[in-house]
Amino acid sequence: MTFVRACGLGELEEDTPKRVELDGTPVSIVQTEGEVFAVYDICSHANVSLSEGEVDDCHIECWLHGSRFDLRSGKPDALPATRPVPVYPVKIEGDDVLVSLTQES
Numbered sequence: 001m002t003f004v005r006a007c008g009l010g011e012l013e014e015d016t017p018k019r020v021e022l023d024g025t026p027v028s029i030v031q032t033e034g035e036v037f038a039v040y041d042i043c044s045h046a047n048v049s050l051s052e053g054e055v056d057d058c059h060i061e062c063w064l065h066g067s068r069f070d071l072r073s074g075k076p077d078a079l080p081a082t083r084p085v086p087v088y089p090v091k092i093e094g095d096d097v098l099v100s101l102t103q104e105s
């Protein structure tokens, strides 16, 4: 599994998603509840950036229609989104947040 540097740990604010591009793939990096998660940044319902939404209870909410995606599985917990968004493995090395674009689920 190949990991690439997404950002520095110090660049993240708790519950504030950070959008990065990794090999042309938009990824939202989220630090919450003592962990760092990486999810595909585009909502599975329409072309909306999830990193512009709010984070709560280990979910990221799409600001347009309100579907909330579990940061651990990528699964939506409410309509209108029905398909999960990809989630990616994260590794922390020193101050570096590393992400593997291998899809976890």
Ligand code: FES
Binding pocket: 043, 044, 045, 046, 047, 048, 062, 063, 064, 065, 066, 067, 079, 080, 081
């Ligand atoms: S665009 Fe995200 S729920 Fe509709």
